[in-house]
Amino acid sequence: MTDTTKVAGGVCAPRGFRASGVAAGIKPGSAEKDCALVVSLARAVAAGTFTTNRFKSPPAQWSENICRHGAARAVFVNSGNANACTGEQGMADAVATAEEVAEALGFASQEVCVLSTGVIGVPLPMDRIAEGVRGCAGALSEDGSHDAALAIMTTDTVPKQMALEVPLRSGAVRIGAIAKGSGMICPNMATMIALITTDAAVEAAPLAQLLRQAVAVSFNRISIDNDMSTSDATIVLANGASGAPALAPGSDDFDAFGEALREVCTKMAQALVRDGEGATKFVEIAVSGAATDEDAKAIARAVATSQLCKTAFFGQDPNWGRIACAAGYAGVPFDPSHVSVWLDDLAIMTKGRAADYDEAEAEARMRRPEFAIRIEVGNGPGTSVYWSSDLSHKYVEINADYRT
Amino acid sequence: MTDTTKVAGGVCAPRGFRASGVAAGIKPGSAEKDCALVVSLARAVAAGTFTTNRFKSPPAQWSENICRHGAARAVFVNSGNANACTGEQGMADAVATAEEVAEALGFASQEVCVLSTGVIGVPLPMDRIAEGVRGCAGALSEDGSHDAALAIMTTDTVPKQMALEVPLRSGAVRIGAIAKGSGMICPNMATMIALITTDAAVEAAPLAQLLRQAVAVSFNRISIDNDMSTSDATIVLANGASGAPALAPGSDDFDAFGEALREVCTKMAQALVRDGEGATKFVEIAVSGAATDEDAKAIARAVATSQLCKTAFFGQDPNWGRIACAAGYAGVPFDPSHVSVWLDDLAIMTKGRAADYDEAEAEARMRRPEFAIRIEVGNGPGTSVYWSSDLSHKYVEINADYRT
Numbered sequence: 001m002t003d004t005t006k007v008a009g010g011v012c013a014p015r016g017f018r019a020s021g022v023a024a025g026i027k028p029g030s031a032e033k034d035c036a037l038v039v040s041l042a043r044a045v046a047a048g049t050f051t052t053n054r055f056k057s058p059p060a061q062w063s064e065n066i067c068r069h070g071a072a073r074a075v076f077v078n079s080g081n082a083n084a085c086t087g088e089q090g091m092a093d094a095v096a097t098a099e100e101v102a103e104a105l106g107f108a109s110q111e112v113c114v115l116s117t118g119v120i121g122v123p124l125p126m127d128r129i130a131e132g133v134r135g136c137a138g139a140l141s142e143d144g145s146h147d148a149a150l151a152i153m154t155t156d157t158v159p160k161q162m163a164l165e166v167p168l169r170s171g172a173v174r175i176g177a178i179a180k181g182s183g184m185i186c187p188n189m190a191t192m193i194a195l196i197t198t199d200a201a202v203e204a205a206p207l208a209q210l211l212r213q214a215v216a217v218s219f220n221r222i223s224i225d226n227d228m229s230t231s232d233a234t235i236v237l238a239n240g241a242s243g244a245p246a247l248a249p250g251s252d253d254f255d256a257f258g259e260a261l262r263e264v265c266t267k268m269a270q271a272l273v274r275d276g277e278g279a280t281k282f283v284e285i286a287v288s289g290a291a292t293d294e295d296a297k298a299i300a301r302a303v304a305t306s307q308l309c310k311t312a313f314f315g316q317d318p319n320w321g322r323i324a325c326a327a328g329y330a331g332v333p334f335d336p337s338h339v340s341v342w343l344d345d346l347a348i349m350t351k352g353r354a355a356d357y358d359e360a361e362a363e364a365r366m367r368r369p370e371f372a373i374r375i376e377v378g379n380g381p382g383t384s385v386y387w388s389s390d391l392s393h394k395y396v397e398i399n400a401d402y403r404t
Numbered sequence: 405m406t407d408t409t410k411v412a413g414g415v416c417a418p419r420g421f422r423a424s425g426v427a428a429g430i431k432p433g434s435a436e437k438d439c440a441l442v443v444s445l446a447r448a449v450a451a452g453t454f455t456t457n458r459f460k461s462p463p464a465q466w467s468e469n470i471c472r473h474g475a476a477r478a479v480f481v482n483s484g485n486a487n488a489c490t491g492e493q494g495m496a497d498a499v500a501t502a503e504e505v506a507e508a509l510g511f512a513s514q515e516v517c518v519l520s521t522g523v524i525g526v527p528l529p530m531d532r533i534a535e536g537v538r539g540c541a542g543a544l545s546e547d548g549s550h551d552a553a554l555a556i557m558t559t560d561t562v563p564k565q566m567a568l569e570v571p572l573r574s575g576a577v578r579i580g581a582i583a584k585g586s587g588m589i590c591p592n593m594a595t596m597i598a599l600i601t602t603d604a605a606v607e608a609a610p611l612a613q614l615l616r617q618a619v620a621v622s623f624n625r626i627s628i629d630n631d632m633s634t635s636d637a638t639i640v641l642a643n644g645a646s647g648a649p650a651l652a653p654g655s656d657d658f659d660a661f662g663e664a665l666r667e668v669c670t671k672m673a674q675a676l677v678r679d680g681e682g683a684t685k686f687v688e689i690a691v692s693g694a695a696t697d698e699d700a701k702a703i704a705r706a707v708a709t710s711q712l713c714k715t716a717f718f719g720q721d722p723n724w725g726r727i728a729c730a731a732g733y734a735g736v737p738f739d740p741s742h743v744s745v746w747l748d749d750l751a752i753m754t755k756g757r758a759a760d761y762d763e764a765e766a767e768a769r770m771r772r773p774e775f776a777i778r779i780e781v782g783n784g785p786g787t788s789v790y791w792s793s794d795l796s797h798k799y800v801e802i803n804a805d806y807r808t
Contacts, residue, residue: 055732055740055756085728087741087757120725121758230729307711307795308803315804321524324489325634328459336459337491352459353491354525391711393800399712400719400795 004164004260007174010145013163014174014199016041016241019144021151024132026125027080027118033151035132036077038178038195039105039140044239045201046072046113047208049215051232057084057120058091060231062098063113067235070204073111075195075235076101077152078132079180082191083116083124084230093124100130104137117154117180117191117231149178152193155398156180160271166200166260168253171244173200175264181272191231192219194268200257201240206249210258211236218265221300221386222273234265273387278394281313282387284372287327290382295332297384299377302330310391318362320349327375334377342374408568408664411578414549417567418578418603420445420645423548425555428536430529431484431522437555439536440481442582442599443509443544448643449605450476450517451612453619455636461488461524462495464635466502467517471639474608477515479599479639480505481556482536483584486595487520487528488634497528504534508541521558521584521595521635553582556597559802560584564675570604570664572657575648577604579668585676595635596623598672604661605644610653614662615640622669625704626677626791638669677791682798685717686791688776691731694786699736701788703781706734714795722766724753731779738781746778 007013019038026034048067050060066072076097083090094114102109116124139147149159163176179194202210215234240246247254274282285304290296303309306326312319320341327339341349344365348355365371411417423442430438452471454464470476480501487494498518506513520528543551553563567580583598606614619638644650651658678686689708694700707713710730716723724745731743745753748769752759769775 051733053729053732054736054738055728085725085740085753085757087755120729121753230732311800311803314800317804321489324459325457325524328457328634329455332458334458336489339459349489349525351491353489391800392804393797396715396718396795396797396800399715400721 004166004263007163007165009163009176010149010161011038011176011178011195011197012142012145013176014197014241016199016239017176017197018140018142019148020136020139020141021144021147022132022135022139024128024135026078026128026132033147034078034080035136036148036151037074037101037136037140038148038197039074040237040239042239042241043071043073043111044237045070045204045207046235046237047204047211048233048235049211051230053230055085055230057082057116057231058086058094059083059114059116060233061091062094063115063233063235066110066113071111072113072237073107074101074105075113075115075237076133076136077115077193078129079152079154080118081116081122081124082118082120082231084120086121086123089123093126096126097124097129097133100133104133113235115193115231115233117152117193120230145176145178152178152180154180155277156275158275160268160275162264162267164260164264166257168244168256170253171242173198173242173244173257175260177264177268179268179272181275192272194219194234196234196236196264198236198238199240199242200238200244201246202238202257203246206254207236207238210261213258214262214265217262218269222269270387273389276389277398278392279389280369280392281390282370283313283390285386285388286372287375287377288383289376289378289380290332290334291380292382293384296382298332299327299330299375300384300386302326303373303375304386304388307391310388313390314392316363316366318343318348318359318366320354323373323375324349327377338378340376344371408570408667411567411569413567413580414553414565415442415580415582415599415601416546416549417580418601418645420603420643421580421601422544422546423552424540424543424545425548425551426536426539426543428532428539430482430532430536437551438482438484439540440552440555441478441505441540441544442552442601443478444601444641444643446643446645447475447477447515448641449474449608449611450639450641451608451615452637452639453615455634457634459489459634461486461520461635462490462498463487463518463520464637465495466498467519467637467639470514470517475515476517476641477511478505478509479517479519479641480537480540481519481597482533483556483558484522485520485526485528486522486524486635488524490525490527493527497530500530501533501537504537508537517639519597519635519637521556521597524634549580549582556582556584558584559681560679562679564672564679566668566671568664568668570661572648572660574657575646577602577646577648577661579664581668581672583672583676585679596676598623598638600638600640600668602640602642603644603646604642604648605650606642606661607650610658611640611642614665617662618666618669621666622673625789626673674791677793680793681802682796683793684796685794686774687717687794689790689792690776691779691781692787693780693782693784694736694738695784696786697788700786702736703731703734703779704788704790706730707777707779708790708792711795714792717794718796720767720770722747722752722763722770724758727777727779728753731781742782744780748775
């Protein structure tokens with residue numbers, strides 16, 4: 001485990017990055033910030049992971065293409081309008097946005113990623129976007145991460161940012177991040193977006209590989225409502241401004257950096273679950289004893305996404321039957337008589353049957369805002385962890401009643 | 405389309421069947437009926453489909469084995485206790501229940517299917533079961549279907565039964581059914597159970613095939629909460645008492661009978677959705693234009709089970725963005741610019757973009773208790789239909805708060 005240190009500054013904690021967030025009137029009838037810009041002073045290596053939804057939004061398509069080429073200098077994000085299901089106009093608007101940013105900063109548009117989150121099916125208000133781009137370009141600052149984190153929010157209730165210092169043998173580097181999530185809605189559909197910056201020097205292909213590995217065990221291991229949006233995206237920019245030498249794949253420093261990147265992604269993913277729409281509980285689902293990690297993941301996912309388990313979490317009901325049942329339909333072979341379940345440290349199901357536990361003790365654990373469900377399905381080496389929120393009245397309210 | 409006629413009598417509408425339902429105190433602190441018995445006067449051909457959950461309950465295992473041998477004379481069902489996650493005692497109790505029924509009726513225990521639905525992890529109260537068996541055996545009647553339908557209910561709010569007369573060339577036959585469903589809970593976990601009777605003569609292998617085909621497009625096409633229980637079961641008994649000759653696979657009569665069986669299963673499945681826990685809407689999701697029926701089914705399923713679509717149905721919100729989005733993550737290839745969506749007859753999304761529709765007209769349709777979402781994803785021949793309920797405050801209440 002790399003001995004990382006938390007530092008302030010979010011995406012501007014790594015050297016050579018500036019950020020800003022402004023209000024441009026894209027969120028209808030709101031004075032809230034809705035445009036964010038993150039810029040690397042030097043050309044940076046870029047990598048990204050993007051939604052696999054067939055209705056992938058034009059900005060996500062644009063940014064995915066840029067990340068495929070491996071270099072970028074800026075990421076512009078607007079909230080309030082997802083520019084999704086907007087046809088050919090949508091792609092033209094995404095390109096025009098990148099061009100606006102490029103012109104304002106003196107870059108090429110091919111160096112500018114753009115992302116959009118918010119209402120779908122409505123064309124981007126390009127005059128507002130232009131105003132947002134100019135505002136963001138003028139407000140860029142070393143202290144701009146908080147504003148950027150605010151500007152990308154939709155139904156999020158708190159901005160999410162963090163940064164770590166990573167002591168590598170070849171010198172310290174930093175990794176910063178902002179993210180938004182919360183559910184997939186606001187007002188039609190929100191989205192998960194994470195922007196990560198680092199002053200480490202990493203080449204494009206190994207950076208993309210590290211990001212994929214980190215996302216697989218962080219953002220892809222959370223369940224708020226199990227709906228994947230048209231705009232989900234994670235982008236990382238690595239500008240090498242720390243002065244530390246390029247990280248060679250296979251080296252100890254490379255592995256330590258990868259571990260720190262995973263730490264950042266995991267902490268941000270957990271922050272999304274904690275701020276999930278209507279969430280009152282943060283629940284870790286840990287599965288062990290499966291034949292493979294994939295098997296363990298399928299079981300953890302079934303429990304983490306089960307509507308019945310999630311309502312039981314909300315109801316503070318130690319309902320091991322629902323947990324066992326969800327594990328049972330995950331499509332993974334196991335012997336039911338070898339399955340045990342714990343609520344934190346308390347056994348609630350042992351070898352396929354009810355454990356002899358005190359109901360009051362179980363309920364006391366579930367009254368806490370955070371608890372863990374541990375599921376052992378056998379003696380295999382496979383393990384996995386998921387993080388889930390509960391399904392509350394508030395979730396139904398947010399998602400059923402927002403138009404009224 | 406076979407020209408079937410609705411008839412009264414439920415599972416006793418076909419000749420040679422008797423049924424009953426009694427209260428034996430298995431539902432704790434309740435005077436409600438909780439034991440049901442359906443009996444064929446003559447030995448019948450039997451077929452069944454059962455949950456694939458790894459925690460398949462001992463009674464479901466017992467009955468599956470009997471159906472595999474293709475003959476039975478009785479099905480006994482108790483509600484209030486699922487006899488699931490009960491270890492070796494659970495199987496011993498399932499066998500003992502079958503033996504009680506066999507003794508009361510003068511059958512062999514190998515001719516008696518048993519099913520249980522209700523709380524899991526608690527051993528069956530065998531003294532109550534014995535009382536229920538005796539009560540049911542004594543109460544068997546040609547008018548007993550309604551009592552049996554009542555006795556298998558858990559969180560269901562209405563009993564579900566029906567019967568059809570099917571005019572075959574070789575003579576009329578009847579198909580009757582009772583079913584329960586509602587969600588997977590009460591208080592730990594309820595379940596889908598359907599018992600079907602017919603006085604047609606069909607051999608075991610073709611009957612099993614027809615049942616599998618019927619279940620695939622009926623009970624496997626509904627979504628209340630997407631959780632598959634440990635006890636889901638459909639059992640059909642065919643006793644040949646109509647006097648019509650045995651249905652030869654491939655004959656017109658065989659096909660007509662299969663169609664009628666599908667009609668019964670579909671109507672009962674729809675009845676389960678209409679009585680879904682907390683359901684205020686019955687929504688048909690019809691997908692067309694996919695490359696294959698399997699592709700269409702994956703898309704229909706994604707929309708029917710999306711938490712966001714279901715809350716939008718509850719909120720009476722014509723949110724085509726959520727529908728398109730769910731279709732987009734179904735894992736099926738299609739061109740987004742070829743996708744159109746209708747709400748009943750009203751186009752709300754056309755060729756990948758918002759249709760030009762009147763919001764008030766859309767909302768008026770969604771205020772109805774039943775409506776259809778039609779999704780066209782291209783020009784392919786693949787089609788599929790799913791039936792879904794909405795996700796309401798009441799669902800969360802039922803499933804979160806039942807212990808308090």
